[in-house]
Each structure stands twice: as C-alpha cells, then as structure tokens.
Amino acid sequence: MTSYRKYPQSDSKILYGLAAGRCAFPNCRREVILESAIDEKRKQIGKIAHIVGHSNDGPRGDSNYPREKLETYNNWILLCPTCHDIVDAKDSTYTVEILRQYKMDHEKWVRESTQNEIINVTFTELDLITKYLISGQCTPNDSLTVIPPKEKIHRNHFSVSTEQFITMGMTQVRQVGDFINKCPDIEFGERLKQGFVAEYERLKNKEQLHSDDLFNTLLDFSSGKSNDFKNRAAGLAVLVYLFEKCEVFEK
Numbered sequence: 001m002t003s004y005r006k007y008p009q010s011d012s013k014i015l016y017g018l019a020a021g022r023c024a025f026p027n028c029r030r031e032v033i034l035e036s037a038i039d040e041k042r043k044q045i046g047k048i049a050h051i052v053g054h055s056n057d058g059p060r061g062d063s064n065y066p067r068e069k070l071e072t073y074n075n076w077i078l079l080c081p082t083c084h085d086i087v088d089a090k091d092s093t094y095t096v097e098i099l100r101q102y103k104m105d106h107e108k109w110v111r112e113s114t115q116n117e118i119i120n121v122t123f124t125e126l127d128l129i130t131k132y133l134i135s136g137q138c139t140p141n142d143s144l145t146v147i148p149p150k151e152k153i154h155r156n157h158f159s160v161s162t163e164q165f166i167t168m169g170m171t172q173v174r175q176v177g178d179f180i181n182k183c184p185d186i187e188f189g190e191r192l193k194q195g196f197v198a199e200y201e202r203l204k205n206k207e208q209l210h211s212d213d214l215f216n217t218l219l220d221f222s223s224g225k226s227n228d229f230k231n232r233a234a235g236l237a238v239l240v241y242l243f244e245k246c247e248v249f250e251k
Contacts, residue, residue: 011073017220024106025083047084059091117233125234132224169240176241
C-alpha cells in the first residue's frame with residue numbers, strides 16, 4: 001500500500017474489497033484505486049489507518065490492546081490521504097469508537113449500494129466482468145463435488161450479511177446463465193468456471209482465507225476489482241451463479 005509498513009496481504013484485500021476501494025470517511029468516499037490506461041497499472045492512493053494506534057504513543061495508542069491484533073483487518077479503516085492525515089492530526093476528535101462506527105457505516109453503505117444496483121445489471125456489465133474472469137491462466141480442478149447452495153451456506157458458517165449477498169445475487173443467476181448460453185464460444189462457460197475455481201483455490205490454500213473473508217475477497221475478484229457499484233453488482237451475480245454451479249465452498 002502507500003505506507004512503508006508491511007501489511008498482511010490477505011487482510012488488505014478484505015479491507016479494500018469491503019470498502020469497495022473507497023475512503024470510509026463520511027461524506028468523502030473518494031475512490032482510492034484510480035483507473036489508468038489499458039497498458040498501465042492502476043494507481044493506488046489509499047492509506048490504511050489504524051483504529052487503535054500502531055504505537056502506544058501515537059494517535060489512538062493503547063498499551064492494553066493486543067499487539068498481535070494491530071496489523072489485522074479488524075483494526076484498520078481505509079482512507080484517502082487527506083482523511084488519513086485528518087484523523088491522525090485530530091485523534092481526540094476521531095476516537096477509536098468513532099472510527100469503528102465510520103468503518104461499519106461505510107461497509108453497510110457499500111452493501112446497500114451493491115444491492116440497489118443488482119436489478120440494473122445488464123449484458124454489458126456481465127460481458128465486462130466475465131471477460132475479466134477468463135483473462136488469466138488457470139488449471140482445472142476436478143476434485144470437488146457440487147452441493148446445494150443452502151447446504152454450502154450452512155457448512156461454511158457464512159454470516160447473515162454474506163447470506164443476504166447470496167440472496168441478492170440469486171435474483172440475477174438466470175440472466176448470467178442466459179448470457180453464457182448465448183455466447184457463440186461454446187467453451188466460454190467452462191473457461192469462466194475454471195478461472196473462478198483457480199482463484200478460489202489460490203485464496204483458500206495459499207492465503208488461507210475461509211468463510212466470509214473468502215467470499216468477500218472472491219466478490220472483489222469477480223467484480224474485476226471495480227469501484228463502480230453496477231460492476232460490483234454484476235460481479236456478485238456472476239459469483240453467486242458460480243457459487244451455485246461450481247464445485248467450491250463445500251468443505
């Protein structure tokens with residue numbers, strides 16, 4: 001990120017995904033991952049702020065807070081550079097409790113914004129997202145078995161919030177299926193599944209993500225890491241379609 005500290009990558013992905021790549025400060029919500037030209041990398045201007053201070057004598061420092069919990073998603077809030085400087089300069093105003101509330105409110109806003117756009121998803125967004133999903137190299141995995149979505153939800157100990165996301169996505173599963181079936185490339189659907197399964201395996205086995213963390217990180221992947229809520233809604237629709245069709249999330 002834009003700091004010299006080394007943040008755990010898996011926790012960083014969860015933070016950015018749940019924040020939709022936007023500043024969590026109220027009335028700001030500035031995009032902190034900036035789109036670039038096709039042949040350029042996207043620009044990263046976001047800053048991870050510690051809710052409980054990284055050092056005891058720093059902003060919001062607390063010597064009683066467990067050190068092992070300082071560098072985790074639960075103790076971070078995603079901010080733009082300006083808001084980051086403000087909360088650290090005025091730590092008596094922006095307390096631990098206030099920042100936790102800001103983070104909770106922002107993530108709720110992201111969920112609701114995605115929900116509001118799910119009914120507006122069209123083939124245009126699905127085309128964009130599915131092309132992203134099949135753009136990488138992947139190796140098929142045939143070792144898993146399909147089980148019903150309700151059983152997957154139960155076995156993976158998903159929270160009510162994640163179950164609500166799955167319910168949202170189910171409203172567009174038929175449209176995703178129609179999009180894939182109408183594709184002239186008869187192998188498109190299989191390549192889409194393989195790309196998704198490959199990313200699932202990488203996150204689960206290499207980054208050791210599980211349950212809600214794994215689902216939320218896959219949602220960020222499925223939406224092409226887009227900050228646009230219609231694209232995120234399309235990514236959710238594709239993710240839930242593959243959640244239902246693919247051999248994942250069953251263990």
